[in-house]
Amino acid sequence: MEWDAPVLEARDLARTYDGGAYSDSWAAVLDFQAVLRYANTHPNKGSHAISSALEIPRGRVRSWVGYDSKPDAVHGIEVAREYGWLEATPRDDTFQALNALVANVFSGGSISTRSFAPSFALNHREHRSHVLETIDATGIDYEFAHEDDDSRATEVRPTADGTVLGRTLVALGAPVGPKAELERLSLPWYLDEAPFEVREMFVLAYLANRGIHHAGKDTIQIREERPQRYRDELASFIEDIAKEPVTSTEHGITISADAARSLGLQPRYRNPKTSFE
Structure with a gap:
């Protein structure tokens, strides 16, 4: 690339x-x-x-x-x-925004198989979630869904031209439909040769949604009900960015304390309240 x-x-x-x-x-x-x-x-x-x-x-x-x-x-x-999505280069802020949204589809969002409309669940930061600034950077307008439903995570959904955004993310390698049901789920193709900052941004956006911190531990876990091959690929990718041990297990991924510190992650001691699948 x-x-x-x-x-x-x-x-x-x-x-x-x-x-x-x-x-x-x-x-x-x-x-x-x-x-x-x-x-x-x-x-x-x-x-x-x-x-x-x-x-x-x-x-x-x-x-x-x-x-x-x-x-x-x-x-x-x-x-x-x-x-400006078709002209965006890996060094552009526009592409970094698209890259972060692709990561959000993998880690806290979805793209409709029928309409290609994307939606993104807000993480524990709620309306301070990074995905809102990211969508703003693409120039797309959006609205919120399930704000008053305590049983579901609040979602942000692009409005005008949202389906074109969804298709753009799919063309970049974002999955369509329920990710847990995809046997051949794999990380986006462009990450193989992307500059380090693009690869790092993908990891940080992913962990902002999926990283689980526990009191008294500096390690971080990711619970993934997805194919083992995908968990292995994701763990290897995170380890390549952190340059410290990251291991794949039967039920998820464990990011070592050294890897967490290398990535600049701060403990927040929380457990996920809602599944984003």
């Missing part, structure tokens, strides 16, 4: 959408762009001529040129570009 190059590619975002008549939604984007280019350079050509020249069904061309329609993937790409 080049540190000065954008991380997210438009085609990866496009492929989170249903392509309709296209098996590959990115192909729909390319056809749409080709039709608009041809129409702009041949302003006197109608839909029939464009269809013949590009070998694209006339009904599709007519919809795109005559009625200003566009594939859903094109709309998503345009929205993501307006927010």
Whole structure:
């Protein structure tokens, strides 16, 4: 990964959408762009001529040129570009915000399998949770849910363009649907070659939601009802950042006192009140 190059590619975002008549939604984007280019350079050509020249069904061309329609993937790409998500490089604050939100999906949030709308549970800091500043940094508006329900964690849910944000996070490797049911859950692909500060931010955002502190102990635990392979991967990743021992167990992960201190984590002596799965 080049540190000065954008991380997210438009085609990866496009492929989170249903392509309709296209098996590959990115192909729909390319056809749409080709039709608009041809129409702009041949302003006197109608839909029939464009269809013949590009070998694209006339009904599709007519919809795109005559009625200003566009594939859903094109709309998503345009929205993501307006927010600066497609241009964000690993060194940008915008990408760090997206990175932290990906970590929050893994550790205290979810993305709907039906709509791709994301939601994030507030952690023990409630309305001072880091996820609120993180969402602000993406430029997205949000609202709260379950604020008056003592049996559920308060959630923050992006409103306008929230589903595009959700798809952006998925394109970066965030899981869709209940994480405990995903047999092939794995950490985001971009972390393999990301700068240290990106990798460290992911860990710190993750632990802000999942880290469990106990009175009289400097170790930190993570309880994960997820595949052992994922727990092993996560433990190894945290250890690589902390440079101190982190172990994976049958029911979770134990971060040694030395690793906790290396990460700059301060004991808060709490037990989780609510499961975020």
